[in-house]
Amino acid sequence: MVDIHGEYKDSQLFHQARIDRRSADALSGLAAGMTADGSVNQKEAEFLQDWIAKNLVHLEDPVVNLLYRRLSDMLSDGVLDAEESAELLEMLHSFAGVSASKPKASDNPFTPSNLLPLDDPAPKLEWSGHLYIFTGMMAFGPRKDCEEVVINRGGAIAPSISKKLNYLVVGQIGNDQWLHSTYGTKIKKAVELRASGIPIAIISEKHWQASVFGIA
Structure with a gap:
């Protein structure tokens, strides 16, 4: 929900930040639901693109914006092909915090981590034969x-x-x-x-x- 015309900006009952947070949480839920069957079809992709455009595209959130941009690129020719569907499935799995082996949100208990397990110091990269x-x-x-x-x-x-x-x-x-x-x-x-x-x-x-x- 977005207060497009600013009609409720002074209302104590309307809090844009709270609504944005709920919309972001809803997007995570949508992602988990869409990937539960292990695939994403064109109608689902089109629905998601439209939903983000109406609810979250105004946010300066790099993850949401990247997801929306990729969706727009995938659907720019009017067809979500098999390769694009597979990429979108993995993106939504990542966004929802679920895995392909455990696609249901209930199978993935929330266990926040403090650090990524990156090599420190980061190594010099080699290319040939690696x-x-x-x-x-x-x-x-x-x-x-x-x-x-x-x-x-x-x-x-x-x-x-x-x-x-x-x-x-x-x-x-x-x-x-x-x-x-x-x-x-x-x-x-x-x-x-x-x-x-x-x-x-x-x-x-x-x-x-x-x-x-x-x-x-």
């Missing part, structure tokens, strides 16, 4: 674009988290979300392997981008 994998929402752009950057520099994309992986890159936009929800399964697996002595580096997208653009 395996990368991405998780979360990337500020750089769609995940396929991030993967293309790695491949063009001689690296490769790992199919999953394993002992062969060199770098797990955590999306910059997703960082704030990780702090308020359970870690994703990729991060959990990488942390377990790293703790067992496997030299997997968990890095932020910010560090990855700095290396891509030669400023790290």
Whole structure:
């Protein structure tokens, strides 16, 4: 709900910040509900785009704005194809704090963390012959674009988290979300392997981008 014409701005019963917070919470609930069956169809995507436009697009929230922008890009040709549907599903899982293996919000108890398990200090990145994998929402752009950057520099994309992986890159936009929800399964697996002595580096997208653009 948005007070478009400012009719209630002086009313004690109308508090825009409270309504915005409720709308953001509602968006998280919508995301969890839409992904519960393990897929997102075109009608659901169109509904979500319209809902955000009416309720939250005015907010200066990077996560909400990125989600809306990606939705608009996906639906710009009038068709949500299979690849876009899969990307949107993962984005909504991340936003709602649920996982593909446990798509119901009730299966994902709220366990806030204080810090991301990033390597500190962040390592110097190597490209040729090294395996990368991405998780979360990337500020750089769609995940396929991030993967293309790695491949063009001689690296490769790992199919999953394993002992062969060199770098797990955590999306910059997703960082704030990780702090308020359970870690994703990729991060959990990488942390377990790293703790067992496997030299997997968990890095932020910010560090990855700095290396891509030669400023790290």
